[in-house]
Amino acid sequence: MKITAIETVPYAIPYTKPLRFASGKVHSAEHVLVRVHTDEGLTGVADAPPRPFTYGETQASVIGVIGTIFGPQLTGMDVFAREQIHALLHRTVGNPAAKSAIDMALWDLAGQALDLNVSRLLGGWTDRMRVAHMLGFATPDRMAAEAERMRDMHGVTVFKVKVGRRPARLDLDVCRRLREVLGDGAELYVDGNRGWTASESAAALRELDGIGITLAEELCPADDVLGRRWLVRNSPVPFVADESATTPAEVTRSLLDGAATAISVKTARTGFTGSQRVLFQCEGMGAEVVMGNQIDGQLGTVCTVAFGAAHASSSRRAGELSNFLDMSDDLLTDPITLTDGTLTVPDGPGLGVAIDPEKLDRYRQDR
Template sequence: MEITQIEAIPFTIPYRKPLRFASGEVHAADHVLVRVRTSDGAVGVAEAPPRPFTYGETQAGIVEVIRQIFAPQIIGLTLLQREVVHARLAGTVGNPAAKSALDMAIWDALGRSLGRSVSELLGGYTDQMRVSHMLGFAEPAEVVAEAEQMRELYGIEVFKVKIGRRPMSIDTASVRALRQHFGESVELYVDGNRGWTASESLRAMKEMADLGLVFAEELCPADDVLGRRWLVSKLDIPFVADESVPTPADITRHMLSGTATAVSVKTARTGFTRSQRVHHLAEGLGVEMVMGNQIDGQLGTACTVSFGSAYQLTSRRAGELSNFLDMSDDLLMEPLQIRDGVLPVPSGPGIGVEIDPEKLNRYRIDC
């Protein structure tokens, strides 16, 4: 099970419509397919979605750091030397999506070598997760129409609403319109992507106090330590740390300083190995967790549901597992299927999905 080759293949797939939120907007999935080959013939894959406005990574940067720095350090190790891999990757600052995709591709190859699913290897708590759908910036009627379509087509009844614009009333109006349309039949939570100040955030949350929200995520910047601590102390629902907690150490700081009370785990940011650390830390601290989405394609979503389903804590809440529906196409041989608001863990060894070589050739941009 020795690692013999590592590939980083950039590809681009357009979105059906731009995805807009407080920290930026995305028009196409400019992602990177990471592929790990081994001496026993196993091939593991994962997806790296760069988010330059959040973590500073670009598609070209991910490709080059994997090819020039990470691959030479990892080739020759075995699939079981994950701690050695982790230590060597940690020697390079940043690059969370590149590191995470490489880590998950190694886990995928390991599962394929052993004939077991990654979800089983991680913990195997359940074989499916409820799905939450992210609703981007739009007029209230458009937001409601998209949510209604998601419920009719896929049975989704949990929605994460992007907020953080000024005036804040345009966003609180969308959340209120959703509650008025669906009543108590859906779960709603909000994500500000650090778009407001602490005081603006509190005013907005007071406007929405009667809407039964289950979470509030990243409403204001994390570096406003005093303002954020003050905001969190005023809220009566969990405050989710997402892009502000790229490492377990960040989680510890936020929880102990009172600037967050829950954690969003993104396998695109922490892979499987570091996500395990995040999970165990959150479990020990007694904080809630939600499986987040880095606007992943279907491969990245398969990774998310594989990890989220492995543990009781991460499978308790609906995971953000549907944003691949906004893509005009994808790379998988067999598309993921959401039914009755649930996404099953793909069957088969490893992550359980296969890349369609024709689609990869169509969308890759390095040829």
């Protein structure tokens, strides 16, 4: 089965409210739908969510690199020759979302061709994952109200709390309010998006430890080498590297240098192939993993739950799988549903999903 074309469709769907965190804020999902077409009539799909404030990609850069470099390079190649395909992709520096979308679309094609679900192809450990919900910046009462709504409506009891504001008192008040409202039955962990210094992070962790947080993610920049190493060594909870450890080489350096003790895996930036390499590396080095979220819509969320459910170590913790609920609409013909705090892998070959052509026409930005 040969690749005949790689299509890119930019689209934008507004969020129901702006999502705010230390490294930026977003008002709409300005993503790129990537479709890989083949000579056997099958089409693989995936979503590329550019995050310019984190990885430097934009809609225009994703479309440009696929249209002018990756598309011409890969046209005519065998869908199953993934190692050859990745060798060509890696000749171009950066562009993680564009590369990952192509990779996941190829896995979607492989599953369709073999009449197997992608999650089974990847490992088939389970068919569902527990869900963690991300709480963006707001007042303590508003963030607590959102957490209560997610618990009462969807059964979610694991929350990732965005922190990193100055002064830190507001974020600490948020965490205290969440613990007060949710009780000891809820799991809370924090993500600073590199917003604090090492000393500010250490002071916050001393107070957060009493609240019972379970993880701390990217509280300070990894480039602050000595401060970060000192902070992680003294952290009372596992310290998660996210945007500072996006490749197997960066994961190795982070873990061996003492800059992290756990790793966030995001299929939106490492696809399925790269995510497996990172995951197996973490297993070999004894590091925990968290399935992260790149503020994904439903298609991206399906990719995350398919990968996370496929492996024992990636399904152990709740995955960050609920941000599609913040979108005012979506593209799938059959929307996914969060029930009893879990998401189930869609049935069917490949990713098991289809794009609604009318909705894509409504939100696409190239017409």
